[in-house]
Amino acid sequence: MSETIDDEPRNDNYGFHSIGNNAGDLVSGSDEDFSKYLLDRMKQLESRNTLLKEQCGQMESEKRFMESQKLKYERESHRLQTELDQLKSVPLVVANVVDVFDDDKVLIRSSTGPQFLVKASLELDKDMLAPGARVALNQQTLAVVEIIPESDEPVVSAMEVIDSQEVDYSQIGGLDDQIREISESVELPLTRPESFVRIGISPPKGVMLYGPPGTGKTLLAKAVAHRTHATFIRVVGSELVQKYIGDGAKLVRDIFEMARKKAPAIIFIDELDAIAATRLNDTNGADREVQRTLMQLLAEMDGFDNRGDVRIIAATNRPDVLDPAIIRPGRFDRVIEISLPDQIGRETIFRIHTDRLSIDDDVDHAKLAKLTEGASGADIGAIVMEAGMFAVRQNNDSISMSNLLEAVDKVMSSPDVITDQSLQMFS
Numbered sequence: 001m002s003e004t005i006d007d008e009p010r011n012d013n014y015g016f017h018s019i020g021n022n023a024g025d026l027v028s029g030s031d032e033d034f035s036k037y038l039l040d041r042m043k044q045l046e047s048r049n050t051l052l053k054e055q056c057g058q059m060e061s062e063k064r065f066m067e068s069q070k071l072k073y074e075r076e077s078h079r080l081q082t083e084l085d086q087l088k089s090v091p092l093v094v095a096n097v098v099d100v101f102d103d104d105k106v107l108i109r110s111s112t113g114p115q116f117l118v119k120a121s122l123e124l125d126k127d128m129l130a131p132g133a134r135v136a137l138n139q140q141t142l143a144v145v146e147i148i149p150e151s152d153e154p155v156v157s158a159m160e161v162i163d164s165q166e167v168d169y170s171q172i173g174g175l176d177d178q179i180r181e182i183s184e185s186v187e188l189p190l191t192r193p194e195s196f197v198r199i200g201i202s203p204p205k206g207v208m209l210y211g212p213p214g215t216g217k218t219l220l221a222k223a224v225a226h227r228t229h230a231t232f233i234r235v236v237g238s239e240l241v242q243k244y245i246g247d248g249a250k251l252v253r254d255i256f257e258m259a260r261k262k263a264p265a266i267i268f269i270d271e272l273d274a275i276a277a278t279r280l281n282d283t284n285g286a287d288r289e290v291q292r293t294l295m296q297l298l299a300e301m302d303g304f305d306n307r308g309d310v311r312i313i314a315a316t317n318r319p320d321v322l323d324p325a326i327i328r329p330g331r332f333d334r335v336i337e338i339s340l341p342d343q344i345g346r347e348t349i350f351r352i353h354t355d356r357l358s359i360d361d362d363v364d365h366a367k368l369a370k371l372t373e374g375a376s377g378a379d380i381g382a383i384v385m386e387a388g389m390f391a392v393r394q395n396n397d398s399i400s401m402s403n404l405l406e407a408v409d410k411v412m413s414s415p416d417v418i419t420d421q422s423l424q425m426f427s
């Protein structure tokens, strides 16, 4: 096969003239010239070879780039196709599980309110399919096809007091015994759990604070959270009473779940009586829902490890209506009365509330305490606030005793102040 030396005719300087593309075509010349010629040709061919190798390298990298681009576009096309399929799929209906039965039947309540008895897909995790769970239904058959993962419901995370105020025991007057009791029941299990393990006793699972409004129950719970650097999750009982079936129980589950995630944590359930009033036998739908929520609370309390770092404190103004089941041992087994402050307590609370204010030197806290028999800590706080407003109105630089006396008259004559007969329920 004739070997092509080069693909262009050439004009070389050695007395040779090519008459074709083959070596045999060279016109003869001297041997020396011929070897020079060959050397030159070899260099030319070497540089051409180098050039071709570079071009080949470039084409290789272009080929790799094109292949990667092809892969990238194939992936993008697959993603868009999947998205298109999903967008074309029929939207699912969201509902809540009311009850689950053995034969894969589920009683659900749609967001608009009606209830349906439907089939549940066999692929679903039966443990997750519990009353209160949120599920997605096929639009045609209403069959349960998905369980919507529980997320931090905004309403639950909104309950966490993330920036719990810098409340300390020193800002609470007239409750020294109660502070000691709550410190033993809540603070020590969080700060010195090993003491309970060493002695072999379990700390109280839940602490119930009861007493008239405005006596410092919430304040105490916040102070404990501050002392233990625990996440303070405040839940108001009435907020657990939800409109739809199962939502209250689900809220309780979410709250305990969040507390475990955010441990050490203190769950403070204010107005516990809103869900823990005595269970009535003859109940209508709404009471049944409240009971379901209460049962969930009891189940969570029975289920959780009381040596763990989640503590529960509840507060109520209505101990007389509480279901006895809620305060049996193993539930709220430490009950602490937060009573109205006595004379000395009121004087202390007056000092606490005026401590950071500009007041005249002649302010007599003992006299103010004598004049406010039956006032709660909140009433005393209101008196000091009113006195401050009077001083501002008179453009004074500080609060005078007369401002405080005027405020005592105003607040103590207000219908909100606890009277003797309303205290009967706490006796």
Ligand SMILES: Nc1ncnc2c1ncn2[C@@H]1O[C@H](COP(=O)(O)OP(=O)(O)OP(=O)(O)O)[C@@H](O)[C@H]1O
Pocket: 171, 172, 173, 174, 175, 212, 213, 214, 215, 216, 217, 218, 219, 220, 270, 315, 316, 317, 349, 352, 376, 377, 378, 379, 381
């Ligand atoms: N013992 C106290 N010492 C100092 N301040 C108090 C005391 N009790 C109440 N206060 C004042 O009253 C305010 C309300 O108190 P707190 O919210 O703790 O009352 P509560 O018992 O939880 O009321 P409720 O039962 O209505 O929820 C407090 O922020 C504080 O300013």
